[in-house]
Amino acid sequence: MVFLTLAVFLGAGLVAGSFFRFASMVSEVSPPAVLSSDGIVVLTGGSDRITQALHLFKASEAKRLLISGVHPQTTREQIVRTTDSDMKLFECCVDLDRKALNTTDNARETAKWAHREGFSELLVVTSSYHMPRSLLELQAAMPDITLVPYPVVRDDLDVSHWYVDGATTRLLLREYVKYMVARFRTEARFDLGTTAAASLASD
Incomplete structure (x- = not known):
């Protein structure tokens, strides 16, 4: 019984620590000092993201959005x-992707677009709390392309002090769960691919 109790406390501590690291990741992501990407992708979820992406496109040397x-x-x-x-x-200069229904789809369709256009670096525009999961999915879909985050911060969200607002805390908790699911899935896919490649090499 004591061992079970300790295991529960240890597990809870690990999860809490993981969430705090995620929250720190969200609050610390910052825009680049220089806009030098070949292309820009904005993941929908609010008109503020698209508006910001359009401003960035006009101010940068990116070829397409x-x-x-x-x-x-x-x-x-x-x-x-x-x-x-x-x-x-x-x-x-603006392309519309109507196929993506979620972040995984966003990554897949963006990878197709970026490879078709021959881009080597993309500026990624999405909400700050959505950025870690977006980068995770995008990197898994196109490991050969450099991704530069440009977080959009909502006026009603203070992600640096998320713990003082219940709505922000709940938002980050929901996004944390989605991030961890995506992380486990992408890592499992990578492990399976590595194992398959090693098996083929040994045949």
Whole structure:
């Protein structure tokens, strides 16, 4: 019984420590000092992300911008109106991904786009709390491409002091669970791939 109690406390401590590291990761991610990426990808989830990505695209030397996870019924015209943007910019240099339904799909469709365009470095735009999981999924989908995070911080979220606000704490806890699931899945996939490659090499 004592051993079981100790094991429970130890497990709880490990999970708590892991969550604190995740929360620290979210609060510490910062934008790059210089915008030098070939392309920019923004993962949908709020018009503020797309607006920020459009501003970054105009201010950078990136060749194209991908908006990943656009609803199938959302038109370019609607996005232009919502973000107060320019249709000429969309016709010239903005691509819409309507296939992605989640972050894993975002990564897969972004990898296809980046390889098709021949990009070697991508600026990744998404919410700060979503960035760790996004980078994890994107890196697994395209390990040959450099990813540069550009977190978008919501005005109503103080991720640096998440512990003083219940809503922010719950948001980070939910995202932490999703992050850990994605981490276990990507690591398991990598291990299986490594094992298969080693088996083929030994045949």
